Amino acid sequence: MEELLREAAERAIRYLDSLETRRVWPEADAIDALGRLDGPLPNRPTDAQTVLALLDEVASPATVASAGGRYFGFVTGGALPAALAANWLAGAWDQNTVLWAGSPAGAALEQIALRWLVDVLNLPPECDGALVTGATMANFTGLAAARHAVLEKAGWDVEGEGLFGAPPITVVVGDEAHASLLKALGLLGLGRNRVVRVPTDRYGRMRAKALPPLTGPTIVCLQAGNVNTGAFDPAAEICPAAQAAGAWIHVDGAFGLWAAASPAFAHLAAGFELADSWAADAHKWLNVPYDNGLVFVRDPVALRAAMSVTAAYLVTGGRREPSHYSPELSRRARGVEVWAALLSLGHEGLAELVERTCRHARRLANGLAAAGYKILNRVILNQVLVSFDDDETTRQVIVAIQADGTCWAGETVWHGRVALRISVSSWATTEADVERCLAAMLRVARDVR
Numbered sequence: 281m282e283e284l285l286r287e288a289a290e291r292a293i294r295y296l297d298s299l300e301t302r303r304v305w306p307e308a309d310a311i312d313a314l315g316r317l318d319g320p321l322p323n324r325p326t327d328a329q330t331v332l333a334l335l336d337e338v339a340s341p342a343t344v345a346s347a348g349g350r351y352f353g354f355v356t357g358g359a360l361p362a363a364l365a366a367n368w369l370a371g372a373w374d375q376n377t378v379l380w381a382g383s384p385a386g387a388a389l390e391q392i393a394l395r396w397l398v399d400v401l402n403l404p405p406e407c408d409g410a411l412v413t414g415a416t417m418a419n420f421t422g423l424a425a426a427r428h429a430v431l432e433k434a435g436w437d438v439e440g441e442g443l444f445g446a447p448p449i450t451v452v453v454g455d456e457a458h459a460s461l462l463k464a465l466g467l468l469g470l471g472r473n474r475v476v477r478v479p480t481d482r483y484g485r486m487r488a489k490a491l492p493p494l495t496g497p498t499i500v501c502l503q504a505g506n507v508n509t510g511a512f513d514p515a516a517e518i519c520p521a522a523q524a525a526g527a528w529i530h531v532d533g534a535f536g537l538w539a540a541a542s543p544a545f546a547h548l549a550a551g552f553e554l555a556d557s558w559a560a561d562a563h564k565w566l567n568v569p570y571d572n573g574l575v576f577v578r579d580p581v582a583l584r585a586a587m588s589v590t591a592a593y594l595v596t597g598g599r600r601e602p603s604h605y606s607p608e609l610s611r612r613a614r615g616v617e618v619w620a621a622l623l624s625l626g627h628e629g630l631a632e633l634v635e636r637t638c639r640h641a642r643r644l645a646n647g648l649a650a651a652g653y654k655i656l657n658r659v660i661l662n663q664v665l666v667s668f669d670d671d672e673t674t675r676q677v678i679v680a681i682q683a684d685g686t687c688w689a690g691e692t693v694w695h696g697r698v699a700l701r702i703s704v705s706s707w708a709t710t711e712a713d714v715e716r717c718l719a720a721m722l723r724v725a726r727d728v729r
């Protein structure tokens with residue numbers, strides 16, 4: 281075991297060292313070679329060192345270098361050193377954080393991490409929450425608490441009776457709600473299509489004045505951080521009126537909620553603390569390894585009612601039981617990496633991480649704009665949308681940038697226009713990375729045009 285783990289650590293360190301020089305998107309040959317991992321499962325065992333060597337030699341070259349500083353795809357954080365080291369240690373612990381009895385360390389770290397998060401994200405201190413796989417499941421969990429609360433108020437026990445015969449719930453979303461929020465609504469039986477869509481403005485924010493009159497059981501879903509533009513819905517305007525009408529307000533703040541952790545950007549997240557539930561991701565801006573999502577609910581009773589199992593064998597006394605707050609029972613100790621990342625950064629380091637990545641995003645936007653390319657969004661956060669000309673040319677430039685390998689960013693369509701979407705979310709991105717990637721984008725765009 282010892283020799284094997286040392287070898288794994290050495291291979292992992294060599295991999296991380298290679299990120300500085302390697303292409304971001306893997307070579308086609310490396311992807312083709314993945315076939316070497318396939319074939320019928322052998323009858324006989326394979327020794328662990330051979331398994332590890334095969335993984336590293338065949339799979340490592342076919343990975344996307346998203347742990348490095350030149351990956352700007354989707355909204356993807358890297359892994360902070362303390363968080364990665366904690367992840368390795370937690371792998372060795374192999375704890376089941378279903379209950380306190382399954383892992384006092386895992387349960388305690390989760391509880392502490394959640395308390396620290398409530399503080400740095402400027403959420404109400406009475407919140408409780410859970411660590412789940414990502415913002416999709418965080419949306420699911422927060423909305424399950426919402427579903428419970430609005431139906432309980434209408435005299436209906438949704439956990440017991442389901443939605444058959446239940447009073448209808450009105451679900452209000454912004455026209456640019458993330459697709460994963462709609463998926464979560466579908467999973468909860470609330471429907472992806474029966475939502476009331478509120479039009480958005482030219483920045484991608486919900487228009488507060490276009491909110492429909494709210495009556496009966498209602499859930500209003502706000503967004504802190506539009507995945508394309510980084511824009512924030514006007515929470516300070518919407519929350520008081522919606523809550524006065526008895527609605528539950530849920531916030532999808534997958535990455536945008538982290539703005540609250542920086543004094544320079546906290547104004548963007550102002551008003552979201554008035555909501556009732558929040559989803560965010562730790563694997564995005566907090567830069568902990570995948571997968572790690574965060575959900576918070578102002579009324580812990582509603583969260584527990586939606587999530588806890590009541591089987592007698594799981595009732596274990598007065599401790600806070602992590603799985604009474606999350607959709608899973610058996611679960612890994614996600615709090616370990618969150619706790620380690622937060623402790624290693626402190627308030628100042630976290631604020632600096634948010635500010636530094638936003639500064640990099642602005643530099644990329646300014647450099648592209650100076651070369652004559654159109655920045656389609658107001659760069660208020662870490663997301664940049666760039667058009668290189670008409671849609672066809674932009675598409676060609678995007679494909680060429682991805683093939684070039686210096687960096688990687690994805691294509692999106694925003695307000696009818698094709699754009700390259702650059703998201704700077706990784707602790708690992710340096711100023712040198714930014715200049716190198718900007719030069720590569722400009723060179724490739726010039727060549728294509």
Ligand SMILES: Cc1ncc(COP(=O)(O)O)c(C=O)c1O
Pocket residue numbers: 354355413414415416417458460461505506507532533534535561573
């Ligand atoms: C606004 C928003 N919500 C939800 C998600 C989904 O997050 P996850 O992939 O962690 O489930 C994303 C991902 O980028 C997002 O930007």
